[in-house]
Amino acid sequence: xxxxxxxxxxxxxxxxxxxxxxxxxxxxxxxxxxxxxxxxxxxxxxxxxxxxxxxxxxxxxxxxxxxxxxxxxxxxxxxxxxxxxxxxxxxxxxxxxxxxxxxxxxxxxxxxxxxxxxxxxxxxxxxxxxxxxxxxxxxxxxxxxxxxxxxxxxxxxxxxxxxxxxxxxxxxxxxxxxxxxxxxxxxxxxxxxxxxxxxxxxxxxxxxxxxxxxxxxxxxxxxxxxxxxxxxxxxxxxxxxxxxxxxxxxxxxxxxxxxxxxxxxxxxxxxxxxxxxxxxxxxxxxxxx
Amino acid sequence: xxxxxxxxxxxxxxxxxxxxxxxxxxxxxxxxxxxxxxxxxxxxxxxxxxxxxxxxxxxxxxxxxxxxxxxxxxxxxxxxxxxxxxxxxxxxxxxxxxxxxxxxxxxxxxxxxxxxxxxxxxxxxxxxxxxxxxxxxxxxxxxxxxxxxxxxxxxxxxxxxxxxxxxxxxxxxxxxxxxxxxxxxxxxxxxxxxxxxxxxxxxxxxxxxxxxxxxxxxx
Numbered sequence: 001x002x003x004x005x006x007x008x009x010x011x012x013x014x015x016x017x018x019x020x021x022x023x024x025x026x027x028x029x030x031x032x033x034x035x036x037x038x039x040x041x042x043x044x045x046x047x048x049x050x051x052x053x054x055x056x057x058x059x060x061x062x063x064x065x066x067x068x069x070x071x072x073x074x075x076x077x078x079x080x081x082x083x084x085x086x087x088x089x090x091x092x093x094x095x096x097x098x099x100x101x102x103x104x105x106x107x108x109x110x111x112x113x114x115x116x117x118x119x120x121x122x123x124x125x126x127x128x129x130x131x132x133x134x135x136x137x138x139x140x141x142x143x144x145x146x147x148x149x150x151x152x153x154x155x156x157x158x159x160x161x162x163x164x165x166x167x168x169x170x171x172x173x174x175x176x177x178x179x180x181x182x183x184x185x186x187x188x189x190x191x192x193x194x195x196x197x198x199x200x201x202x203x204x205x206x207x208x209x210x211x212x213x214x215x216x217x218x219x220x221x222x223x224x225x226x227x228x229x230x231x232x233x234x235x236x237x238x239x240x241x242x243x244x245x246x247x248x249x250x251x252x253x254x255x256x257x258x259x260x261x262x263x264x265x266x267x268x269x270x271x272x273x274x275x276x277x278x279x280x281x282x283x284x285x286x287x288x289x
Numbered sequence: 290x291x292x293x294x295x296x297x298x299x300x301x302x303x304x305x306x307x308x309x310x311x312x313x314x315x316x317x318x319x320x321x322x323x324x325x326x327x328x329x330x331x332x333x334x335x336x337x338x339x340x341x342x343x344x345x346x347x348x349x350x351x352x353x354x355x356x357x358x359x360x361x362x363x364x365x366x367x368x369x370x371x372x373x374x375x376x377x378x379x380x381x382x383x384x385x386x387x388x389x390x391x392x393x394x395x396x397x398x399x400x401x402x403x404x405x406x407x408x409x410x411x412x413x414x415x416x417x418x419x420x421x422x423x424x425x426x427x428x429x430x431x432x433x434x435x436x437x438x439x440x441x442x443x444x445x446x447x448x449x450x451x452x453x454x455x456x457x458x459x460x461x462x463x464x465x466x467x468x469x470x471x472x473x474x475x476x477x478x479x480x481x482x483x484x485x486x487x488x489x490x491x492x493x494x495x496x497x498x499x500x501x502x503x504x505x506x507x508x
Contacts, residue, residue, distance in 0.1 A: 104304030151297025216305040
């Protein structure tokens with residue numbers, strides 16, 4: 001059993017295994033379940049994630065008010081032209097994140113990770129790496145294990161609710177989950193995985209939750225794309241050896257405290273930030289009247 | 290309390306919101322299970338955030354899908370209005386205020402085929418989790434995450450002993466138990482969560498207890 005990132009890392013280092021192995025053993029011990037059942041559930045989740053990550057790449061989906069309809073396909077078409085600034089890898093990752101968000105907004109099937117609003121990030125990061133590094137199915141299941149283990153620590157020691165901690169708690173935590181799992185897929189150490197998760201949180205600390213008309217569309221979809229990029233860059237930063245002069249658990253604690261310091265207007269109430277603009281108010285009136 | 294990894298990666302659901310869509314579908318489904326019998330019409334009274342944002346989050350579609358028996362990850366959830374029409378079930382939404390209720394609360398009134406009305410109030414409390422707050426005016430607190438027994442009985446001496454003795458004799462361990470009643474000697478309600486599943490023969494045994502009026506099992 002582990003209560004924080006330090007304990008999770010310590011146990012992985014003591015047993016000379018990846019974080020995923022510790023997460024797996026803990027789930028078996030705490031919930032009296034079996035490895036087979038866990039892997040079966042992981043596979044179900046992976047299949048739903050993969051479908052959502054590609055579904056809107058080739059089809060425009062109708063969403064309430066159509067605020068983000070067609071954005072995934074648009075990004076995919078641009079990427080396929082081959083003239084992007086950040087390259088095909090980064091642009092395809094963003095397109096997959098947008099697809100997840102668009103599917104979610106269109107009442108399609110998704111896997112919350114850690115929330116529905118942030119559901120595009122973990123799949124976009126992990127599937128991008130799977131394709132680039134030709135990862136095995138088993139490695140992908142383990143990556144989801146690692147990301148979920150990081151997620152449970154955030155749930156215990158901080159929050160994953162936008163209403164409590166802002167977007168940093170939803171899309172930020174998703175980026176942290178994806179970054180740690182990505183390091184494992186790239187062959188990094190457990191310590192590098194924990195640093196990647198910490199860096200992802202640091203890079204979006206204070207990010208507010210200000211959805212236009214209260215809908216899970218704008219800026220949620222855009223932040224799914226940008227936090228996917230955040231996670232990917234944090235994987236490279238950590239793999240290069242970047243650490244921080246504070247501990248990973250202090251980063252989690254800071255994220256939580258910052259979230260609590262945010263005024264309620266910036267925590268999923270649609271009363272501040274983009275949601276409070278005149279344009280947003282007009283959109284809200286149009287959809288709900 | 291330890292948190293399962295499947296709460297961090299999961300649930301599998303249709304979007305866009307775990308509380309406004311997935312939780313709403315689960316509320317509808319559980320309410321329909323609780324009323325049990327066929328119904329022809331459902332009134333949905335929406336309170337708080339449910340009242341303000343239900344259209345944008347598909348809460349209305351999810352509630353109807355739920356009462357039709359659909360799960361939170363059913364991709365036909367967004368077509369629930371058409372499916373209700375095919376099955377001849379009508380529905381109506383209205384905004385209401387339920388004092389002291391959670392922000393995401395709905396009051397569901399079912400018009401049963403036999404002409405009776407059943408009323409269930411429930412809240413979606415986040416991450417797709419729900420709470421049933423009342424049944425036909427009885428205040429309750431049911432999360433329905435475990436095997437749950439709902440026993441409606443006459444408030445008489447020894448009734449709890451008779452119920453628990455029946456469960457114990459069938460090797461069923463009680464995890465939690467809550468009792469409420471209208472008034473002394475009137476109708477009482479007992480909600481029992483158990484660690485193991487409950488077979489039909491045990492339900493029959495429970496319903497044969499003289500003071501027991503109805504027994505409902507939610508798995």
